[in-house]
Amino acid sequence: xxxxxxxxxxxxxxxxxxxxxxxxxxxxxxxxxxxxxxxxxxxxxxxxxxxxxxxxxxxxxxxxxxxxxxxxxxxxxxxxxxxxxxxxxxxxxxxxxxxxxxxxxxxxxxxxxxxxxxxxxxxxxxxxxxxxxxxxxxxxxxxxxxxxxxxxxxxxxxxxxxxxxxxxxxxxxxxxxxxxxxxxxxxxxxxxxxxxxxxxxxxxxxxxxxxxxxxxxxxxxxxxxxxxxxxxxxxxxxxxxxxxxxxxxxxxxxxxxxxxxxxxxxxxxxxxxxxxxxxxxxxxxxxxxxxxxxxxxxxxxxxxxxxxxxxxxxxxxxxxxxxxxxxxxxxxxxxxxxxxxxxxxxxxxxxxxxxxxxxxxxxxxxxxxxxxxxxxxxxxxxxxxxxxxxxxxxxxxxxxxxx
Numbered sequence: 001x002x003x004x005x006x007x008x009x010x011x012x013x014x015x016x017x018x019x020x021x022x023x024x025x026x027x028x029x030x031x032x033x034x035x036x037x038x039x040x041x042x043x044x045x046x047x048x049x050x051x052x053x054x055x056x057x058x059x060x061x062x063x064x065x066x067x068x069x070x071x072x073x074x075x076x077x078x079x080x081x082x083x084x085x086x087x088x089x090x091x092x093x094x095x096x097x098x099x100x101x102x103x104x105x106x107x108x109x110x111x112x113x114x115x116x117x118x119x120x121x122x123x124x125x126x127x128x129x130x131x132x133x134x135x136x137x138x139x140x141x142x143x144x145x146x147x148x149x150x151x152x153x154x155x156x157x158x159x160x161x162x163x164x165x166x167x168x169x170x171x172x173x174x175x176x177x178x179x180x181x182x183x184x185x186x187x188x189x190x191x192x193x194x195x196x197x198x199x200x201x202x203x204x205x206x207x208x209x210x211x212x213x214x215x216x217x218x219x220x221x222x223x224x225x226x227x228x229x230x231x232x233x234x235x236x237x238x239x240x241x242x243x244x245x246x247x248x249x250x251x252x253x254x255x256x257x258x259x260x261x262x263x264x265x266x267x268x269x270x271x272x273x274x275x276x277x278x279x280x281x282x283x284x285x286x287x288x289x290x291x292x293x294x295x296x297x298x299x300x301x302x303x304x305x306x307x308x309x310x311x312x313x314x315x316x317x318x319x320x321x322x323x324x325x326x327x328x329x330x331x332x333x334x335x336x337x338x339x340x341x342x343x344x345x346x347x348x349x350x351x352x353x354x355x356x357x358x359x360x361x362x363x364x365x366x367x368x369x370x371x372x373x374x375x376x377x378x379x380x381x382x383x384x385x386x387x388x389x390x391x392x393x394x395x396x397x398x399x400x401x402x403x
Contacts, residue, residue, distance in 0.1 A: 003307055004073075005109060006034045007202070009326070013234070015099050015211065016050050018232075020352060022388065027389055037314060038046075046229060050393055052054040052372045054081070054082045055117055055118040056079040056081055056115075056117075056118075057077070057078060057080050057081060057082040057083070057084070057116065057117060057208055057240040058079070058080040058084065058101075058114070058115070058208060058242065059078070059079050059080075059115040059118075060076050060077060060078040060099070060103075060112065060113075060114055061077060061111040061112055061114075061115070062075055062076070062077060062108045062111065062113070063078075063100060063102065063109045063111070063113070063114060064076070064078060064111040064112055064113030065074040065095075065098050065107060065110050066097075066110045067265075069131065070077060071264055072095050072264055073095045073099055073102070073109075073264045074076065074095075074133075074207075074224050074263075074264040074265050075097075075112075075265070076099065076112070076264075076265070077125040078259065078266065078269075080240060081237055081240070081256075081257075082121075082240055083240055084240055084241075084256045084257065084262045085234050085235075085240075085243065085254055085256045086240070086241065086242050086255065086256065086257055086258065086259070087117065087242075087243045087244070087245060087247065087251040087253055087255040087257075087258040087259070088100065088242065088243070088245075088248070088258070088259050088261055089245055089251040089258050089259065089260050089261065089287075089288070090243045090246065090260060090261030090262055090287070091162050091220065091246055091262070091287065092246065094261035094262050094263065094264070095243050095261050095265070096261045096326050097212060097265040099261075100210050100242065100244050101115040102114060102132075103105070103131065103208075103242065104117075104129070104131055104210050104248075104315065105121070105124060105125055105126030105128075105131075105256050105332065106126055106133075108122070108123070108382065109122065109259065113140070114170050116129060116131070116207070116208065116243055117130075123200070124183055125218065129242045130150060130206055130207045131206050131207070131208040131209070131210055131298075131380055132201050132204060132208075132210065132212075133204040133209075133210040133216055134197075134209065134211050134214075135212050135214065135351060136198075136203045136212065136213050136214055136215075136234060138193060138194060138197035139197075140153070140185040140193055140196060140197060140388065141185075141187050142184065142186060143184075144184075144185075145181060145182050145183060145184055145353070146172075146177065146180045146182070146184075146185070146188070147168055147172075147181035147182065147201065148180055149185070149200055150168055150171055150196060150199045150200045150327045151165075151167075151168045151203065152200065153200065153203065153204050154168070154203060157204075157239050165279075167203050167205075168181070168203065170258040171199040171200075172199055173385070174199065174202065174236060174237065175195040175196075175198050175199045175233070176195070177195055177196065177199065180192070180196075190362045191222070192231055193312070193362055193384065198233070201239060202233075203278070205239075206239065207239060207240065207397070208239065208240045208241075208242065209234075209239055209240065209241050209242070209340075210242050211241060211242070211243045212244045213244055213245055213246070213248060215227070215230075215245075215247075216245075216247075219254055221249070223247075224249075224251070227249075227250055227253040227254055228254075230254060234254075243255070248288050248289055250273040251272065252276060252288075253272075253286075254288075255271075255272055257269065257270060257272075258270070258271075258272060258275060260275060260283075260288060261285065262283050262287075266282050267280065267281050267283050268280040268281065268284045268352050269394065274275045275288055276288055276289055276312075277364065278319070278390060279310055279313075279382050279390065279392055280392065280393060281392055281393045281394070282308055282310070282392045282393070282394055283379075284392075286390050287371040290312070290313050290314065290359060290361070291310045291311070291312055291313070292310065292311045292313060292316075292358045292359055293308060293309070293314070294308070294309045294310075294311065294356065294389075295307070295308040295309070297312045297355070298352070298353075298354045298355055298356040298364070300353070301329065301355075302354050303330065303389060307391050307392055308391065308392050308393075309390060309391055309392065309395045310390050310392050311358070311363040311384055311388055311389055312388065313347070313358075313360050313366075314361045314362075315385065316358065316359055316360045316382050316383070316384045317360075317362070317382075317383050317384070318336075318348065318350075318362065318375075318380050318381075318382065319331070319380065319381045319383045320380070321333060321379040321380055321381050322358050323381045323383065325368060325381070325383055327337050327386055328385060328386055328387075329347070329383050329384065329385045329386060330385075330386055330389065331381050331382065331385055332352055332353070332354060332381065332382050333350055333352070333379070333380075333381050333382075334350040334352040334353060334358070334379075334380060334381070334382055335350065335377065335378070335379050335380070336376055336377060336378045336380060337347070337349050337350065337351045337357070337374050337376070337377075338351055338376065339369075339372055339373050339375060340348045341364075341381055343364070344363060344364060345361055345362065345363055346361070346362055346364055346372040347359060347360070347361050348360040348361075348375070350364070350380065350382060352382070360382065
């Protein structure tokens with residue numbers, strides 16, 4: 001026997017196990033292209049106002065999750081503002097997906113409390129929480145039209161016909177699929193089917209939408225197209241999005257704020273520009289974008305002081321070996337050992353006389369691939385502003401490659 005799913009749940013496929021209906025929401029997206037090149041420091045005034053004026057959409061207090069002797073999430077304290085696009089970024093096994101599943105109710109914390117809009121939901125089952133969860137894959141009913149797929153959850157919840165039609169029309173308008181109501185999934189492109197899945201997730205009007213790497217299976221160009229459009233849809237509907245990803249560019253592109261996870265803990269929380277420009281630990285510096293680390297004897301030789309420092313590759317410029325360095329600059333000699341031509345940019349790997357290797361990235365404003373590659377083996381001086389030598393804490397495990 002199939003049971004009606006209470007308010008706040010999503011509908012993609014339904015199966016019965018031990019008398020309970022299990023509902024899964026899956027999504028892919030395909031939306032108009034807008035390019036992205038650098039993290040955007042979004043205005044913080046709106047976030048500050050929301051923080052002062054409203055109860056957080058999600059609050060986690062001393063939350064822990066253990067699987068036997070394995071600690072997946074360790075003493076997490078987190079607040080997500082109402083109407084915020086919040087990303088949880090980290091490598092595999094860092095605890096970000098486990099955190100998302102605890103917010104959804106799919107996992108119960110070993111310790112701590114979870115509050116949604118001020119209400120303690122730690123022991124509340126998923127179908128009684130006013131959240132929807134969307135995953136990497138979508139699952140449309142092939143025998144149903146677009147309109148029937150999108151409105152399926154409303155039918156199950158017995159929403160009146162007039163309201164159901166109005167909400168269906170609104171959802172299709174948001175994803176730019178007006179006039180597609182009678183088509184079947186087989187008559188749509190892959191991108192259009194992905195938009196149908198998004199509309200079906202939004203039509204139930206959850207207060208919090210949880211997204212677990214929904215763009216992970218898409219090719220690079222399509223993923224870049226959807227990053228900007230997904231943020232635009234979030235701003236349009238005005239609900240809280242909590243987005244899990246291991247892709248740094250996704251998090252930097254879309255987020256109002258983001259949390260960098262490592263080994264079950266948050267290493268840093270802030271706006272995209274804060275996290276990128278001012279990494280708090282060597283883990284964050286190495287995981288979010290590309291960074292150079294100077295430490296130990298190399299730091300003493302190059303910077304004249306001990307500690308660990310990060311310098312972003314785009315902050316360094318290549319200068320002739322005999323170039324004069326300004327009073328507010330640091331310069332160190334080296335030799336270009338490798339050149340990687342990337343089209344709009346070129347990446348130079350420079351071996352320092354001090355013994356380390358630094359990566360330098362430069363735009364190809366007037367450099368051809370032949371000219372760039374010909375610089376291999378050239379003696380140079382690396383120069384950067386001292387303000388870009390940022391000290392970082394040594395906490396956090398080394399960055400591991402994704403499997």
